[in-house]
Amino acid sequence: xxxxxxxxxxxxxxxxxxxxxxxxxxxxxxxxxxxxxxxxxxxxxxxxxxxxxxxxxxxxxxxxxxxxxxxxxxxxxxxxxxxxxxxxxxxxxxxxxxxxxxxxxxxxxxxxxxxxxxxxxxxxxxxxxxxxxxxxxxxxxxxxxxxxxxxxxxxxxxxxxxxxxxxxxxxxxxxxxxxxxxxxxxxxxxxxxxxxxxxxxxxxxxxxxxxxxxxxxxxxxxxxxxxxxxxxxxxxxxxxxxxxxxxxxxxxxxxxxxxxxxxxxxxxxxxxxxxxxxxxxxxxxxxxxxxxxxxxxxxxxxxxxxxxxxxxxxxxxxxxxxxxxxxxxxxxxxxxxxxxxxxxxxxxxxxxxxxxxxxxx
Amino acid sequence: xxxxxxxxxxxxxxxxxxxxxxxxxxxxxxxxxxxxxxxxxxxxxxxxxxxxxxxxxxxxxxxxxxxxxxxxxxxxxxxxxxxxxxxxxxxxxxxxxxxx
Numbered sequence: 001x002x003x004x005x006x007x008x009x010x011x012x013x014x015x016x017x018x019x020x021x022x023x024x025x026x027x028x029x030x031x032x033x034x035x036x037x038x039x040x041x042x043x044x045x046x047x048x049x050x051x052x053x054x055x056x057x058x059x060x061x062x063x064x065x066x067x068x069x070x071x072x073x074x075x076x077x078x079x080x081x082x083x084x085x086x087x088x089x090x091x092x093x094x095x096x097x098x099x100x101x102x103x104x105x106x107x108x109x110x111x112x113x114x115x116x117x118x119x120x121x122x123x124x125x126x127x128x129x130x131x132x133x134x135x136x137x138x139x140x141x142x143x144x145x146x147x148x149x150x151x152x153x154x155x156x157x158x159x160x161x162x163x164x165x166x167x168x169x170x171x172x173x174x175x176x177x178x179x180x181x182x183x184x185x186x187x188x189x190x191x192x193x194x195x196x197x198x199x200x201x202x203x204x205x206x207x208x209x210x211x212x213x214x215x216x217x218x219x220x221x222x223x224x225x226x227x228x229x230x231x232x233x234x235x236x237x238x239x240x241x242x243x244x245x246x247x248x249x250x251x252x253x254x255x256x257x258x259x260x261x262x263x264x265x266x267x268x269x270x271x272x273x274x275x276x277x278x279x280x281x282x283x284x285x286x287x288x289x290x291x292x293x294x295x296x297x298x299x300x301x302x303x304x305x306x307x308x309x310x311x312x313x314x315x316x317x318x319x320x321x322x323x324x325x326x327x328x329x330x331x332x333x334x335x336x337x338x339x340x341x342x343x344x345x346x347x348x349x350x351x352x353x354x355x356x357x358x359x360x361x
Numbered sequence: 362x363x364x365x366x367x368x369x370x371x372x373x374x375x376x377x378x379x380x381x382x383x384x385x386x387x388x389x390x391x392x393x394x395x396x397x398x399x400x401x402x403x404x405x406x407x408x409x410x411x412x413x414x415x416x417x418x419x420x421x422x423x424x425x426x427x428x429x430x431x432x433x434x435x436x437x438x439x440x441x442x443x444x445x446x447x448x449x450x451x452x453x454x455x456x457x458x459x460x461x
Contacts, residue, residue: 254416257423259457297451305416305423307453338455346443347450 003059009066016058016072022145023052026079029137030102030150034083037097043090046157049082072148076108076129079150084160087200091154095126098152102130105149125155125163158192210234223277232265235276241311244287248294248311254304264312267336271316282315286322290314292358313337317351321360327352363410364392372403378410381418390421397425402434409440419454426458437461 005013031050038045053061058078062069069075085091098104108129129149139145155163166185169177209230216225217234225231241261249256273279293314320329331348338344362385363378373396381389396404404425414422422438429436438460441449449455 257453257457259453263456294451301448301451303416303419303448303452305419305452307456309456310451310453313453313456338460341461343441343446343460347446350443350447351450 001055001059003063005059005062005066009062012062012066012069012072012075013055013059016055016078019072019144019148020052022142022148023079025142026132026145026148026150027052029132030079030081030152033101033136034081034098034152037101038083038094041093041097043085043093045083045085045090045094046160047082047084049084051080053078053080073144076105076149077151078148080153081150082153082155082160085154085156087203088156088196089200091126091156094154095128098128098130098154101136102128102152103133105129105131108149125153125159128152128154156196158196162189162192217276222280223275225276227265227269227273227275227278229262229265231276232268233262235279236261240279240283241308241315244283244290244315245306245308245311247291248298248314249306251295251298252302252304254298254306257305257307259307259309261309261312264309264316264337267316267333270336271319271333282319286315286318289318289322289358289360292360293317293355296354296358317355318360321352321355362389364389366392366396368399368401371401372405373399373401375404375406376410377406377408380413381411381421382413382415383417386415386417386421389418393421393425397428400432402429402432404429404434404436406436406438407440408438408442408445411442411445414445414448416452419448419452422454422458435459 003010003013027050031048034048037043038048058075061075072078083094085094105128109127111126129151131149132146134146137145162185165188169181169185213225213231214234216222217231217238222235225235245256248254268279273282290311291314294310316333317330320326320333323329325332327348330351331344334344334347335341362381363376365376365378367374367376375393375396379385422436426436436458438458441460446455446460449458449460
């Protein structure tokens with residue numbers, strides 16, 4: 001394809017064409033390094049996008065401002081990468097890691113988040129101009145690979161939304177957009193910036209709450225910890241049902257399969273347990289009878305494999321009977337744990353029959 | 362112990378008949394091995410004819426469940442006799458495997 005370029009710009013375009021394989025290799029290295037970086041550091045990102053500037057786009061750029069560039073290597077966005085994160089803190093974290101992986105050209109890198117004048121809005125991203133250091137990759141036959149620079153943009157998902165919409169308004173089209181529309185876009189930028197701050201704050205508060213719960217659980221302050229999915233998960237790490245299941249396993253010298261007890265959280269809440277202290281009391285007050293029930297059920301069998309959930313299941317059964325829930329209560333319990341089914345009628349009847357033969361305290 | 366397997370579309374239907382105990386466990390394992398390797402991890406087992414399962418049988422159901430879960434599929438046991446269901450209930454296996 002022919003473009004309206006002067007000799008100098010045409011030389012730059014030819015160099016671009018000749019070196020496409022090098023840019024492809026750079027793209028591969030950069031993408032691989034960035035994916036490894038976010039994965040090794042447990043950073044959740046919504047996307048890592050990598051692209052090589054198209055010939056059309058480069059030619060357009062050269063037509064407009066080709067005089068600014070002496071060589072192809074003066075153009076820093078032939079290879080462009082964008083990392084989109086959930087939280088603003090992750091933009092900072094990733095930028096620090098990028099500094100360790102690549103050679104950052106600080107003079108040409110810009111934090112557009114800070115570059116705005118105080119009386120202007122906008123929701124921009126952090127742009128780094130980088131090179132691949134020889135320590136990371138070097139091929140003597142293609143040393144240009146370490147000379148060409150590339151751009152990494154880092155932004156949050158909301159910054160990305162704003163930038164995409166802003167771009168869509170046509171600010172680059174050459175036709176001036178009425179100030180009123182720009183003002184509205186900028187007002188939105190302010191809203192999104194606030195939203196990003198709020199998301200970060202909420203995440204911090206949730207993490208603080210979790211840490212506090214873990215500390216309360218570790219200190220044994222169970223009555224101070226409300227029962228919910230998070231706290232129950234923390235509680236389970238202390239293996240609260242181990243003593244009971246170990247005792248039940250001795251009946252037939254059974255092997256224990258540690259199944260997931262999280263499915264019980266909804267049922268425990270329905271049964272009225274409100275704190276981890278309530279669960280501690282359940283274990284303390286019902287373990288002996290839960291064991292007796294298992295003894296009654298298993299001693300005449302040679303079943304030598306048990307799920308951990310037998311301990312919690314039997315504790316709940318004993319609790320329901322102690323509270324006067326009877327056969328109906330047992331059925332409701334099974335409906336809640338296993339989902340409504342005709343099996344639960346027979347299951348409840350059978351369990352009730354078994355438990356009445358045990359002298360529950 | 363008889364195991365009949367039928368693949369239809371996205372699901373595998375299995376019909377079990379007989380007793381699953383120490384004497385039949387090896388054959389059962391042999392029969393269900395293809396279910397742990399196939400690319401069709403949604404399995405529905407009709408247990409109408411299953412008379413009994415021992416611990417060995419439970420271990421095999423557990424292996425199958427793990428294999429199906431790893432392939433993001435589902436294992437469902439249907440029409441279980443009360444005496445078989447009781448084995449699943451008192452060992453806690455009703456919490457691990459879906460029984461409808």
